[in-house]
Amino acid sequence: MTVTSPSPISSNSEQSFWYRLTHLSLPWKVTWVYLSFMLFLPLVAMLLKAATVGPAKFWEIATGEIALATYEVTFVTAFIAAAINGVFGTLIAWVLVRYDFPGKRIVDAAVDLPFALPTAVAGLTLATVYSDNGWIGSLVAPLGIKIAFTRLGVGMAMIFISLPFVVRTLQPVLQDLEKEIEEAAWCLGASSLQTFLLVILPPLIPPILTGVALGFARAVGEYGSVVIIAGNVPFQDLIAPVLVFQRLEQYDYAGATVVGTVLLLISLLLLIVINVLQAWGRRYDYRG
Amino acid sequence: MTTEVKSSFSQFNQSTPRSAPRSQGAWVKWLLISITILYLGLILFIPALNVFVEAFGQGVGPFLNNLTSPTFLSSVKLTVIIAAIAVPMNTVFGLCAAWAIARNHFLGRTLLLSIIDLPFAISPVVAGLMFVLLFGRNGWFGPFLDANGIKIIFALPAMVIVTAFVTMPFVAREVIPVLEEIGSEQEEAAKTLGASDWQTFWRVTLPNIRWGLLYGVILTNARAMGEFGAVSVVSGNIAGKTQTMPLFVEEAYKQYKTPEAYSAAVILALLAVVTLILKEIVERKSRITDVQE
Numbered sequence: 001m002t003v004t005s006p007s008p009i010s011s012n013s014e015q016s017f018w019y020r021l022t023h024l025s026l027p028w029k030v031t032w033v034y035l036s037f038m039l040f041l042p043l044v045a046m047l048l049k050a051a052t053v054g055p056a057k058f059w060e061i062a063t064g065e066i067a068l069a070t071y072e073v074t075f076v077t078a079f080i081a082a083a084i085n086g087v088f089g090t091l092i093a094w095v096l097v098r099y100d101f102p103g104k105r106i107v108d109a110a111v112d113l114p115f116a117l118p119t120a121v122a123g124l125t126l127a128t129v130y131s132d133n134g135w136i137g138s139l140v141a142p143l144g145i146k147i148a149f150t151r152l153g154v155g156m157a158m159i160f161i162s163l164p165f166v167v168r169t170l171q172p173v174l175q176d177l178e179k180e181i182e183e184a185a186w187c188l189g190a191s192s193l194q195t196f197l198l199v200i201l202p203p204l205i206p207p208i209l210t211g212v213a214l215g216f217a218r219a220v221g222e223y224g225s226v227v228i229i230a231g232n233v234p235f236q237d238l239i240a241p242v243l244v245f246q247r248l249e250q251y252d253y254a255g256a257t258v259v260g261t262v263l264l265l266i267s268l269l270l271l272i273v274i275n276v277l278q279a280w281g282r283r284y285d286y287r288g
Numbered sequence: 289m290t291t292e293v294k295s296s297f298s299q300f301n302q303s304t305p306r307s308a309p310r311s312q313g314a315w316v317k318w319l320l321i322s323i324t325i326l327y328l329g330l331i332l333f334i335p336a337l338n339v340f341v342e343a344f345g346q347g348v349g350p351f352l353n354n355l356t357s358p359t360f361l362s363s364v365k366l367t368v369i370i371a372a373i374a375v376p377m378n379t380v381f382g383l384c385a386a387w388a389i390a391r392n393h394f395l396g397r398t399l400l401l402s403i404i405d406l407p408f409a410i411s412p413v414v415a416g417l418m419f420v421l422l423f424g425r426n427g428w429f430g431p432f433l434d435a436n437g438i439k440i441i442f443a444l445p446a447m448v449i450v451t452a453f454v455t456m457p458f459v460a461r462e463v464i465p466v467l468e469e470i471g472s473e474q475e476e477a478a479k480t481l482g483a484s485d486w487q488t489f490w491r492v493t494l495p496n497i498r499w500g501l502l503y504g505v506i507l508t509n510a511r512a513m514g515e516f517g518a519v520s521v522v523s524g525n526i527a528g529k530t531q532t533m534p535l536f537v538e539e540a541y542k543q544y545k546t547p548e549a550y551s552a553a554v555i556l557a558l559l560a561v562v563t564l565i566l567k568e569i570v571e572r573k574s575r576i577t578d579v580q581e
Contacts, residue, residue, distance in 0.1 A: 026384070027383070027384035027385075027387045027388050028384070028388050030380065030381060030384040030385075031381065031384045031385045031388050034381045034384075034385075035385075035403065035404075038449070038452065038453055038456065039403070039406060039407070039453070039456070041422065042415075042418035042419055042421070042422055042453075043418065045418060045421045045422045045427070045428055046414075046417065046418045046421050049421050088323075088324075088327050091320060091323060091324060091327075092324050092327070092328070094320065095320050095321055095324045099317050099320070099321060101321050107324070107325070107328065109564050109565075109567075109568055110328065110332055110333070110336075110564075111328075111332075112564055112567065113332055113336065113560060113564065114332075115507075115510075116510050116514075116559075116560035116561075116563040116564050116567075117336075117514070117556070117557060117560040118513070118514025118515075118516060118533075118534045118537075118556045118559075118560070119514065119516050119517070119534070120514070120516045120534035120535075120537045120538050120553075120556070121339065121514075121534070121537060121553040121556045121557055121560075122335070123538075124339075124537055124538075124541055124549055124550070124553050125335040125336070125338045125339045125342075125553065126335050127541075128338055128342065128546075129334055129335050129338050134338075135334060135338065136330065136334060156331075159331060160331055160332070160335070163331060163332070217409055218408075220411070221409070221410065221411030221412065221413075221414070222411075222517075223411065223412055223413045223516065223517035223520075224412070224516035224517050224520075224534065224538075227538075228538060228541065241411045241412075241413040241414070241517065242413075244411075244413050244414065244417060245413050245517075245520070245521060248417060248420065248521060253420075253421070253424075253426060256417055257417065257421065260411075260413070260414045260417045260418075263411050263414050264410060264411075264414055267409040267410050267411065267414075268406075268409070270409060271402060271405070271406070271409045275398070275402060
């Protein structure tokens, strides 16, 4: 869309790197200074602190019994939550784009609630609603199912906070899907199911997976809502971010830093996966 | 001319799916809508409704009484102060970063975009930990800060810094696509006509990106006021001193003062509702300017 501007940029590119570094415009300076102090410096501080622990000790702490249990609780639960939202998020996006029904605008706006509602409030109200005498918890309690203060509660909080991602990544793609292709498939004799599986679904897979990955990344890092709804018992429902917090409270800086670094590296890995998925999705983008 | 065609075309596009019922019966439609409502009900609507029922269940009297307690009022004040510093910081940064990325094509542009997104990928607890390792007693700057009597961790500065950290990407993310969309022709025209950089920014760029910018600021503010994990790590959570509203909610709940927790929670929930409404308005406004241009 943008027309490449001929002026300052192209003339600069011929000058030396050093010249460009010292003659940066004000926005560039602000960007780099802010990023250096707010992002690079703290990142380096943590990685160096982790390095001073030493590789053998690092490995020992990172694969300690409690630490391994928290990874399992965090990643498996977050994955299940993200996958559930992958299915229901697709359904919600479909319903919001394709159908018209009373109250649709409110439903559409409400999908963003997990982004806007502070996580402490989410944790508080989920813990109440899904406790044994809460509105929903009391319905399943007779069946022997406990939700609040168990791993199921952790899952509910993760489902809540990762809900909007799939819906919001899928909606624009669904909106742009050309009706003609579908009609062509239908005219050529494909059934509704065939049309959906073979024509509609393939271009939707990259945005769905992107949404799932974004939701997973968010759920893995979530702290506020989970710490309130969970019992935070090791080997049961203690997640890795809460373990980091607990170790900091006990002034165990090495222990906190190692688990924090593991979480950070996994976040970076997820960021790369998300970028790859988005690049894949762009292959289907006819708009550009 | 082209926009007229485009808008009528999109209208046509939107109305087709509704007016063209296909072989699949209406029951599929209503089944899918029912599942959607049921799912959102269990996850969103019932928990959201519960906040208001719990807060006002005992009547408005006790609710107002809880809101006038000094610890709560000081938490409100602290939350507002933190947002009032962190949001402008990120607005300036977001504008600069968005301009740098949208108006320049350079090697590593995608990488810079990902770097700016990094705070969203990092767990808030890990974010807080990073700043403890910088400014804490055993951190890099700890001895220096101690010697000069400067308190950052367990005090306002660290709470502002981590809040700015976790909300860093919002403004840049919302402004970049708008800047790319409008292109640089108008700015170049202004410069050719003799406008200075500042004049160009205030008179040409800013009016063009105002809705995107406002949207980014609204999101930044909502997250800044509601941030829990990162602030919790660096604040020390001292009631009446370093306790923000979300920390107040958790503390009250842990001490079995559930009514007080819900009184504070309802204020934060209202903040979320206002955010969603503003977002809806801004989205509609930007759509209208789209059509007009």
